[in-house]
Amino acid sequence: MPRPVLPKVITANALIEGDVVYMTAKGVWSRCLSDAEIIDDEADAQIRLLDASAQSGDVVGVYLLDVKAGPNGAEPVHFREAFRRTGPSNYLHGKQEGLGHV
Numbered sequence: 001m002p003r004p005v006l007p008k009v010i011t012a013n014a015l016i017e018g019d020v021v022y023m024t025a026k027g028v029w030s031r032c033l034s035d036a037e038i039i040d041d042e043a044d045a046q047i048r049l050l051d052a053s054a055q056s057g058d059v060v061g062v063y064l065l066d067v068k069a070g071p072n073g074a075e076p077v078h079f080r081e082a083f084r085r086t087g088p089s090n091y092l093h094g095k096q097e098g099l100g101h102v
Helices: 042-053 079-084 094-098
Strands: 008-014 020-023 059-070 073-076
Touching (some): 008 042, 042 059
Antiparallel strands (some): 008 059, 059 073
16 A cells, blocks of 8 residues: 655755755745645645755755644654754754754
8 A cells, every 4th residue: 555645845955054944835945844835746846846956056955855734834744854953953053042942
């Protein structure tokens, strides 16, 4: 039996800062997963992935991320992605500076 197709978002790392970024419906990158466009159609996801991959001057490591709908938008399905979006874990910097719970 085939696995069900999960909704996806496009993610990458910002080329200069290295932050995790997500593609919005307007085709711009955001550092907030809640801003990401949730793509339900596999073919559309592949086309959007090609478009995002062409932005090599802005991002690196572009790929599709499985998500589920949450109260504030997309939420990662896998622990790795939940951990990845908080930023590097060695000390507080970047996204973590403003968060007291991380």
